[in-house]
Amino acid sequence: MRCTPIKLLSLCASVVLLAACGGGGGDGHSHPVPNVPDTNEVTATSVSGSGCFNNLAGNYPCLHVSMVSGLDFNVQASDIWGWQDNVNGDDYAFLALTTGTAFIRMTNPEQPEFVAFLPSATGSSAWRDVKLINEHAVVVSEAVGHGMQVVHIKDLVNRSGGETIAPIYHYTQFGSAHNVAVNEDSKFAYVVGSNTCNGGLHMIDMNDPHMPVFAGCYGGDGYTHDVQCATYWGDDLDYRGREICLGANEDTLTIVDVTDKSSPVLVAKRSYPQVSYTHQGWLTQDHNYFVLGDETDETSFGIKTRTVIFDTRDLDNPVYISAFNNTTNSIDHNLYVKDKHIYQANYTSGVRILRHGNLAQAQLREVAYFDTWPQNNSAVFDGVWSVFPYFDSGLIVTANISGRFFILQPDLGAIPECDDTLDNDGDGDVDFPADSSCSSAQTEFEN
Secondary structure (H helix, E strand, C coil), rough: CCCCHHHHHHCCHHHHHHHHHCCCCCCCCCCCCCCCCCCCCCCEEEEEEEEECCCECCCCCEECCCEEEEECCCEEEEEEEEEEEECCCEEEEEEECCEEEEEECCCCCCCCCCEEEEEEECCCCCCCEEEEECCCCEEECCCCCCCCCEEEEHHHHHHCEEEECCCCEEEECCCCCCCCEEECCCEEEECCCCCCHCCCCEEECCCCCCCCCEEECCCCCCCEEEEEEEECCCCCCCCCCCCEEEEEEEECCEEEEECCCCCEEEEEEECCCCCCCEEEEECCCCEEEEEEEEECHHHHHHCCCCEEEEEEECCCHHHHEEEEEEECCCCCEEEEEECCHHHEECCCCCEEEEEEEECCCCEEEEEEECCCCCCCCCCCCCCCCEEEECCCCEEEEEEEECCCEEEEEEEECCCCCCEEEEEEEECCEEEECCCCCCCCCCCCCCC
Protein backbone atom coordinates (compact mmCIF):
# COMPACT_ATOMS: atom_id res chain seq x y z
CA MET A 1 0.00 0.00 0.00
CA ARG A 2 1.31 3.41 -0.90
CA CYS A 3 0.16 6.87 0.12
CA THR A 4 0.08 9.55 -2.49
CA PRO A 5 0.42 13.34 -2.64
CA ILE A 6 -2.67 15.32 -1.72
CA LYS A 7 -4.00 15.48 -5.27
CA LEU A 8 -4.23 11.69 -5.33
CA LEU A 9 -5.29 11.26 -1.72
CA SER A 10 -8.50 9.45 -2.61
CA LEU A 11 -6.40 6.32 -3.14
CA CYS A 12 -5.57 6.32 0.58
CA ALA A 13 -8.85 7.57 1.94
CA SER A 14 -8.66 6.53 5.56
CA VAL A 15 -6.42 7.10 8.52
CA VAL A 16 -5.92 3.35 8.75
CA LEU A 17 -4.58 3.22 5.22
CA LEU A 18 -2.32 6.20 5.83
CA ALA A 19 -0.82 4.43 8.81
CA ALA A 20 -0.33 1.28 6.75
CA CYS A 21 1.51 3.31 4.16
CA GLY A 22 4.04 4.47 6.72
CA GLY A 23 2.72 8.01 7.01
CA GLY A 24 3.53 8.16 10.69
CA GLY A 25 1.38 11.19 11.31
CA GLY A 26 1.84 12.79 7.90
CA ASP A 27 -0.83 14.98 6.40
CA GLY A 28 -1.18 13.27 3.03
CA HIS A 29 1.11 15.69 1.19
CA SER A 30 4.03 13.30 1.19
CA HIS A 31 5.77 10.75 -0.99
CA PRO A 32 4.45 7.28 -1.65
CA VAL A 33 6.92 4.71 -0.30
CA PRO A 34 7.02 0.93 0.09
CA ASN A 35 5.86 -0.48 3.41
CA VAL A 36 9.10 -1.88 4.87
CA PRO A 37 8.75 -3.31 8.40
CA ASP A 38 10.61 -1.63 11.23
CA THR A 39 12.95 -3.45 13.60
CA ASN A 40 13.95 -2.52 17.11
CA GLU A 41 17.72 -2.62 16.56
CA VAL A 42 19.35 -0.85 13.63
CA THR A 43 22.19 -2.80 12.04
CA ALA A 44 24.34 -2.32 8.95
CA THR A 45 26.41 -4.80 6.94
CA SER A 46 29.18 -3.94 4.50
CA VAL A 47 28.69 -4.01 0.74
CA SER A 48 31.65 -4.17 -1.65
CA GLY A 49 32.11 -1.67 -4.42
CA SER A 50 32.89 -2.07 -8.10
CA GLY A 51 34.30 0.04 -10.88
CA CYS A 52 32.10 0.99 -13.83
CA PHE A 53 33.16 -1.14 -16.81
CA ASN A 54 31.15 -1.53 -20.00
CA ASN A 55 28.29 0.34 -18.33
CA LEU A 56 28.07 -2.02 -15.38
CA ALA A 57 29.37 -1.78 -11.82
CA GLY A 58 28.70 -5.30 -10.64
CA ASN A 59 24.98 -5.65 -11.37
CA TYR A 60 24.33 -1.91 -11.46
CA PRO A 61 23.98 -0.07 -14.79
CA CYS A 62 26.31 2.93 -14.83
CA LEU A 63 27.93 5.62 -16.94
CA HIS A 64 31.14 7.22 -15.63
CA VAL A 65 30.21 6.50 -11.99
CA SER A 66 31.86 3.79 -9.88
CA MET A 67 30.57 2.30 -6.65
CA VAL A 68 33.18 2.69 -3.91
CA SER A 69 31.30 0.73 -1.25
CA GLY A 70 28.05 0.62 0.67
CA LEU A 71 26.12 -0.51 3.72
CA ASP A 72 22.91 -2.50 3.99
CA PHE A 73 20.66 -1.27 6.79
CA ASN A 74 17.86 -3.42 8.14
CA VAL A 75 15.33 -0.56 8.04
CA GLN A 76 14.14 1.60 5.18
CA ALA A 77 15.85 4.90 4.36
CA SER A 78 14.77 8.27 3.04
CA ASP A 79 16.69 11.54 3.09
CA ILE A 80 20.48 11.92 3.16
CA TRP A 81 22.94 14.72 3.89
CA GLY A 82 26.64 15.06 4.67
CA TRP A 83 29.43 16.81 6.55
CA GLN A 84 33.19 17.14 6.11
CA ASP A 85 35.26 17.38 9.28
CA ASN A 86 37.78 20.06 8.34
CA VAL A 87 40.04 19.16 11.26
CA ASN A 88 40.90 15.66 10.08
CA GLY A 89 39.30 15.57 6.64
CA ASP A 90 36.82 12.79 7.36
CA ASP A 91 33.56 12.75 5.42
CA TYR A 92 30.33 11.82 7.19
CA ALA A 93 26.93 10.89 5.81
CA PHE A 94 23.67 11.48 7.70
CA LEU A 95 21.08 8.90 6.65
CA ALA A 96 17.43 9.27 7.65
CA LEU A 97 15.86 5.94 8.53
CA THR A 98 12.36 4.88 9.50
CA THR A 99 13.27 4.67 13.18
CA GLY A 100 15.83 7.46 13.46
CA THR A 101 19.00 8.83 11.89
CA ALA A 102 22.24 6.95 11.15
CA PHE A 103 25.62 8.68 11.09
CA ILE A 104 28.27 7.11 8.86
CA ARG A 105 31.99 7.94 8.90
CA MET A 106 33.93 7.57 5.65
CA THR A 107 37.57 7.95 6.71
CA ASN A 108 38.22 5.07 4.33
CA PRO A 109 35.41 5.28 1.75
CA GLU A 110 35.94 1.61 0.91
CA GLN A 111 35.10 0.71 4.51
CA PRO A 112 32.41 3.09 5.81
CA GLU A 113 31.61 2.91 9.52
CA PHE A 114 28.13 3.14 11.02
CA VAL A 115 29.24 5.13 14.07
CA ALA A 116 26.10 6.49 15.74
CA PHE A 117 22.33 6.31 15.75
CA LEU A 118 19.86 8.99 16.85
CA PRO A 119 16.48 7.38 17.64
CA SER A 120 13.30 9.08 16.49
CA ALA A 121 11.98 11.59 19.00
CA THR A 122 8.61 9.83 18.95
CA GLY A 123 7.40 7.04 16.67
CA SER A 124 8.56 5.58 13.39
CA SER A 125 7.89 7.27 10.08
CA ALA A 126 8.93 6.75 6.48
CA TRP A 127 9.40 10.52 6.18
CA ARG A 128 12.41 11.94 7.96
CA ASP A 129 14.67 14.78 6.84
CA VAL A 130 18.11 15.92 8.00
CA LYS A 131 20.28 18.95 7.22
CA LEU A 132 23.45 20.60 8.57
CA ILE A 133 23.67 24.11 10.02
CA ASN A 134 26.21 25.82 12.27
CA GLU A 135 28.04 22.54 12.99
CA HIS A 136 24.80 20.83 14.02
CA ALA A 137 22.54 18.32 12.33
CA VAL A 138 18.82 19.10 12.51
CA VAL A 139 16.26 16.33 12.05
CA VAL A 140 12.50 16.52 11.46
CA SER A 141 9.95 13.83 10.73
CA GLU A 142 6.30 13.26 9.98
CA ALA A 143 6.08 11.12 13.10
CA VAL A 144 3.42 12.60 15.38
CA GLY A 145 4.85 15.16 17.82
CA HIS A 146 8.43 14.71 16.61
CA GLY A 147 9.58 18.34 16.52
CA MET A 148 13.21 19.04 15.57
CA GLN A 149 16.21 17.24 17.03
CA VAL A 150 19.57 19.04 17.18
CA VAL A 151 22.84 17.06 17.23
CA HIS A 152 26.35 18.47 17.69
CA ILE A 153 28.24 16.85 14.82
CA LYS A 154 31.64 17.30 16.49
CA ASP A 155 30.41 14.65 18.92
CA LEU A 156 30.50 12.10 16.09
CA VAL A 157 34.30 12.11 16.00
CA ASN A 158 34.49 9.99 19.15
CA ARG A 159 31.61 7.65 18.34
CA SER A 160 31.78 4.11 16.96
CA GLY A 161 29.82 0.91 16.57
CA GLY A 162 26.44 2.46 15.85
CA GLU A 163 26.05 3.60 19.45
CA THR A 164 22.90 5.44 20.43
CA ILE A 165 23.24 9.20 20.89
CA ALA A 166 20.90 11.88 22.21
CA PRO A 167 20.16 15.35 20.83
CA ILE A 168 21.59 18.39 22.58
CA TYR A 169 18.23 20.10 22.09
CA HIS A 170 14.69 19.08 21.18
CA TYR A 171 12.67 21.90 19.59
CA THR A 172 8.93 21.31 20.04
CA GLN A 173 7.15 24.39 18.70
CA PHE A 174 5.78 22.20 15.92
CA GLY A 175 4.97 18.50 15.88
CA SER A 176 5.21 16.66 12.58
CA ALA A 177 6.94 18.17 9.56
CA HIS A 178 7.83 17.02 6.10
CA ASN A 179 11.13 18.77 5.55
CA VAL A 180 13.74 21.18 6.86
CA ALA A 181 15.95 23.56 4.86
CA VAL A 182 18.80 25.72 6.12
CA ASN A 183 20.67 28.87 5.16
CA GLU A 184 24.21 28.60 6.48
CA ASP A 185 24.81 32.29 5.77
CA SER A 186 22.10 33.52 8.13
CA LYS A 187 22.09 30.48 10.44
CA PHE A 188 18.32 30.05 10.07
CA ALA A 189 16.41 26.79 9.59
CA TYR A 190 13.14 26.61 7.67
CA VAL A 191 10.74 23.81 8.53
CA VAL A 192 8.04 23.13 5.94
CA GLY A 193 5.01 20.89 5.74
CA SER A 194 4.50 21.09 9.49
CA ASN A 195 1.33 21.32 11.55
CA THR A 196 2.04 25.06 12.04
CA CYS A 197 2.27 28.12 9.79
CA ASN A 198 -0.42 26.75 7.48
CA GLY A 199 2.11 24.16 6.34
CA GLY A 200 4.43 26.88 5.04
CA LEU A 201 7.69 28.32 6.38
CA HIS A 202 8.30 27.84 10.11
CA MET A 203 11.47 29.90 10.65
CA ILE A 204 13.97 29.11 13.42
CA ASP A 205 17.03 31.10 14.51
CA MET A 206 19.91 28.62 14.84
CA ASN A 207 22.67 31.10 15.71
CA ASP A 208 22.77 29.40 19.11
CA PRO A 209 22.09 25.72 18.34
CA HIS A 210 21.75 25.00 22.06
CA MET A 211 18.76 27.35 22.18
CA PRO A 212 16.90 27.55 18.83
CA VAL A 213 14.39 30.40 18.73
CA PHE A 214 11.16 30.62 16.74
CA ALA A 215 11.50 33.61 14.40
CA GLY A 216 8.34 33.75 12.30
CA CYS A 217 5.92 32.14 9.87
CA TYR A 218 4.98 32.39 6.25
CA GLY A 219 1.94 30.39 5.20
CA GLY A 220 0.34 32.78 2.74
CA ASP A 221 0.52 30.28 -0.12
CA GLY A 222 -0.36 27.26 1.97
CA TYR A 223 1.56 24.01 2.13
CA THR A 224 5.23 24.03 1.10
CA HIS A 225 6.55 20.58 0.24
CA ASP A 226 10.22 21.54 0.02
CA VAL A 227 12.22 24.75 -0.16
CA GLN A 228 15.65 26.25 -0.75
CA CYS A 229 16.45 29.37 1.27
CA ALA A 230 19.58 31.31 0.35
CA THR A 231 21.16 34.72 0.36
CA TYR A 232 20.46 35.69 -3.24
CA TRP A 233 23.42 36.76 -5.43
CA GLY A 234 21.83 36.56 -8.87
CA ASP A 235 21.34 39.31 -11.45
CA ASP A 236 18.26 40.88 -9.84
CA LEU A 237 19.79 43.88 -8.06
CA ASP A 238 16.54 44.56 -6.18
CA TYR A 239 17.06 41.37 -4.17
CA ARG A 240 20.80 40.87 -4.21
CA GLY A 241 22.02 40.21 -0.66
CA ARG A 242 18.51 39.50 0.63
CA GLU A 243 17.39 36.17 2.05
CA ILE A 244 15.06 34.46 -0.40
CA CYS A 245 13.13 31.19 -0.14
CA LEU A 246 12.09 29.33 -3.28
CA GLY A 247 9.38 26.87 -2.37
CA ALA A 248 7.84 23.89 -4.11
CA ASN A 249 4.21 24.56 -3.20
CA GLU A 250 2.44 21.60 -4.84
CA ASP A 251 1.49 23.41 -8.06
CA THR A 252 3.73 26.50 -8.13
CA LEU A 253 7.22 27.79 -7.60
CA THR A 254 6.61 30.23 -4.73
CA ILE A 255 9.26 32.86 -3.95
CA VAL A 256 9.29 34.64 -0.57
CA ASP A 257 11.59 37.35 0.79
CA VAL A 258 12.33 36.29 4.38
CA THR A 259 14.98 38.89 5.20
CA ASP A 260 12.63 40.24 7.87
CA LYS A 261 11.40 37.11 9.62
CA SER A 262 8.64 39.03 11.37
CA SER A 263 7.24 40.26 8.07
CA PRO A 264 8.07 37.93 5.16
CA VAL A 265 6.87 39.08 1.73
CA LEU A 266 5.55 37.04 -1.18
CA VAL A 267 7.69 38.00 -4.18
CA ALA A 268 6.11 35.84 -6.89
CA LYS A 269 4.48 32.52 -7.64
CA ARG A 270 4.53 30.74 -10.99
CA SER A 271 3.21 27.51 -12.41
CA TYR A 272 4.34 25.73 -15.58
CA PRO A 273 2.93 23.44 -18.30
CA GLN A 274 1.78 19.95 -17.29
CA VAL A 275 2.03 20.72 -13.60
CA SER A 276 1.10 17.75 -11.43
CA TYR A 277 2.96 17.94 -8.09
CA THR A 278 5.68 20.59 -7.73
CA HIS A 279 8.13 18.74 -5.54
CA GLN A 280 11.62 20.24 -5.05
CA GLY A 281 14.29 22.30 -6.76
CA TRP A 282 17.60 24.15 -6.47
CA LEU A 283 19.25 27.34 -7.69
CA THR A 284 22.17 27.21 -10.07
CA GLN A 285 25.49 28.38 -8.68
CA ASP A 286 25.00 31.91 -10.05
CA HIS A 287 21.41 32.03 -8.68
CA ASN A 288 20.11 33.05 -12.12
CA TYR A 289 18.15 29.85 -12.75
CA PHE A 290 16.09 27.44 -10.69
CA VAL A 291 15.69 23.81 -11.75
CA LEU A 292 12.94 21.72 -10.23
CA GLY A 293 11.26 18.37 -10.39
CA ASP A 294 7.56 17.54 -10.51
CA GLU A 295 7.06 14.25 -8.71
CA THR A 296 3.96 12.96 -10.47
CA ASP A 297 4.08 14.42 -13.98
CA GLU A 298 5.52 11.18 -15.35
CA THR A 299 2.54 9.19 -14.08
CA SER A 300 -0.05 11.91 -14.73
CA PHE A 301 0.95 12.65 -18.32
CA GLY A 302 2.92 9.57 -19.40
CA ILE A 303 6.06 11.61 -20.11
CA LYS A 304 9.75 10.82 -19.64
CA THR A 305 11.66 11.98 -16.56
CA ARG A 306 11.43 15.78 -16.67
CA THR A 307 13.47 18.68 -15.25
CA VAL A 308 11.74 22.09 -15.29
CA ILE A 309 13.82 25.27 -15.76
CA PHE A 310 12.96 28.76 -14.47
CA ASP A 311 14.82 32.02 -15.12
CA THR A 312 15.28 33.80 -11.76
CA ARG A 313 17.19 36.86 -12.98
CA ASP A 314 14.05 38.88 -12.16
CA LEU A 315 12.56 37.43 -8.99
CA ASP A 316 9.40 39.50 -9.27
CA ASN A 317 8.80 37.85 -12.62
CA PRO A 318 10.34 34.37 -12.75
CA VAL A 319 10.03 32.95 -16.25
CA TYR A 320 9.38 29.33 -17.17
CA ILE A 321 11.94 28.61 -19.89
CA SER A 322 11.39 25.01 -20.87
CA ALA A 323 11.91 21.47 -19.62
CA PHE A 324 14.46 18.76 -20.25
CA ASN A 325 13.07 15.27 -20.77
CA ASN A 326 15.51 12.44 -20.18
CA THR A 327 15.23 9.04 -21.85
CA THR A 328 14.08 7.26 -18.68
CA ASN A 329 10.53 6.58 -17.48
CA SER A 330 11.35 6.93 -13.79
CA ILE A 331 9.89 9.53 -11.42
CA ASP A 332 12.23 12.36 -10.48
CA HIS A 333 12.65 13.14 -6.80
CA ASN A 334 15.29 15.30 -5.07
CA LEU A 335 17.98 17.21 -6.97
CA TYR A 336 20.94 19.42 -6.02
CA VAL A 337 23.28 21.64 -8.02
CA LYS A 338 27.06 21.77 -7.64
CA ASP A 339 29.05 23.90 -10.07
CA LYS A 340 27.67 23.09 -13.54
CA HIS A 341 26.17 19.73 -12.63
CA ILE A 342 22.72 18.75 -11.41
CA TYR A 343 22.65 15.62 -9.26
CA GLN A 344 19.25 13.96 -9.37
CA ALA A 345 17.83 11.13 -7.28
CA ASN A 346 15.29 9.68 -9.68
CA TYR A 347 13.82 6.70 -7.84
CA THR A 348 14.14 3.58 -10.04
CA SER A 349 16.73 5.01 -12.44
CA GLY A 350 19.03 5.92 -9.55
CA VAL A 351 21.40 8.89 -9.48
CA ARG A 352 21.50 10.86 -12.73
CA ILE A 353 24.00 13.67 -13.32
CA LEU A 354 23.14 16.41 -15.79
CA ARG A 355 25.53 19.11 -17.01
CA HIS A 356 24.00 22.45 -17.84
CA GLY A 357 25.15 24.83 -20.51
CA ASN A 358 23.24 27.99 -21.37
CA LEU A 359 20.02 27.51 -19.43
CA ALA A 360 18.40 30.45 -21.22
CA GLN A 361 18.34 27.93 -24.07
CA ALA A 362 17.39 25.04 -21.76
CA GLN A 363 20.71 23.28 -22.40
CA LEU A 364 21.01 20.14 -20.28
CA ARG A 365 22.76 16.87 -21.01
CA GLU A 366 23.12 13.71 -18.98
CA VAL A 367 26.84 13.00 -18.56
CA ALA A 368 26.83 10.27 -15.89
CA TYR A 369 24.54 7.96 -13.93
CA PHE A 370 24.46 5.10 -11.46
CA ASP A 371 21.29 3.02 -11.41
CA THR A 372 20.87 1.74 -7.85
CA TRP A 373 17.67 -0.11 -8.77
CA PRO A 374 18.51 -2.38 -11.73
CA GLN A 375 15.18 -4.21 -11.50
CA ASN A 376 13.49 -1.57 -13.68
CA ASN A 377 13.29 2.12 -14.58
CA SER A 378 9.52 2.25 -14.24
CA ALA A 379 7.52 5.20 -12.92
CA VAL A 380 7.05 3.63 -9.48
CA PHE A 381 8.25 4.54 -5.99
CA ASP A 382 11.32 2.35 -5.49
CA GLY A 383 15.05 3.06 -5.64
CA VAL A 384 16.77 6.24 -4.45
CA TRP A 385 15.21 9.05 -2.42
CA SER A 386 17.94 11.70 -2.35
CA VAL A 387 21.61 12.38 -3.07
CA PHE A 388 24.36 14.48 -1.44
CA PRO A 389 27.10 15.76 -3.81
CA TYR A 390 28.94 18.41 -1.77
CA PHE A 391 32.02 16.60 -0.43
CA ASP A 392 35.32 18.20 -1.47
CA SER A 393 36.55 14.69 -2.29
CA GLY A 394 34.10 14.48 -5.18
CA LEU A 395 32.34 11.49 -3.62
CA ILE A 396 28.55 11.43 -3.58
CA VAL A 397 26.27 9.44 -1.28
CA THR A 398 22.78 8.14 -1.80
CA ALA A 399 20.50 5.37 -0.51
CA ASN A 400 17.67 3.21 -1.74
CA ILE A 401 14.38 3.33 0.13
CA SER A 402 14.92 -0.36 0.94
CA GLY A 403 17.93 0.59 3.09
CA ARG A 404 21.07 0.19 0.94
CA PHE A 405 23.53 3.08 1.33
CA PHE A 406 25.94 3.82 -1.53
CA ILE A 407 29.23 5.73 -1.76
CA LEU A 408 29.78 6.68 -5.40
CA GLN A 409 32.65 8.23 -7.34
CA PRO A 410 31.68 10.04 -10.56
CA ASP A 411 34.16 10.85 -13.31
CA LEU A 412 32.76 14.14 -14.54
CA GLY A 413 35.70 14.69 -16.86
CA ALA A 414 34.92 11.56 -18.88
CA ILE A 415 32.82 13.70 -21.21
CA PRO A 416 34.86 16.91 -21.59
CA GLU A 417 33.11 20.21 -22.11
CA CYS A 418 34.47 20.27 -25.67
CA ASP A 419 32.42 17.17 -26.47
CA ASP A 420 29.19 17.75 -24.57
CA THR A 421 27.46 19.86 -27.28
CA LEU A 422 26.66 22.58 -24.72
CA ASP A 423 27.43 26.28 -24.61
CA ASN A 424 29.49 26.00 -21.42
CA ASP A 425 30.94 29.50 -21.41
CA GLY A 426 27.62 31.23 -22.07
CA ASP A 427 28.76 33.17 -25.12
CA GLY A 428 25.90 31.94 -27.28
CA ASP A 429 27.93 29.39 -29.25
CA VAL A 430 28.06 25.66 -28.72
CA ASP A 431 31.62 24.58 -27.94
CA PHE A 432 33.03 22.93 -31.05
CA PRO A 433 32.83 19.17 -30.41
CA ALA A 434 35.20 17.92 -33.12
CA ASP A 435 38.25 20.13 -32.74
CA SER A 436 41.14 18.24 -31.13
CA SER A 437 42.63 21.42 -29.70
CA CYS A 438 39.49 22.20 -27.72
CA SER A 439 40.57 21.69 -24.11
CA SER A 440 37.87 23.66 -22.32
CA ALA A 441 34.73 25.69 -22.85
CA GLN A 442 36.87 28.80 -23.14
CA THR A 443 38.53 27.69 -26.39
CA GLU A 444 38.41 29.95 -29.41
CA PHE A 445 37.28 27.04 -31.56
CA GLU A 446 33.50 27.12 -31.57
CA ASN A 447 30.85 26.76 -34.24
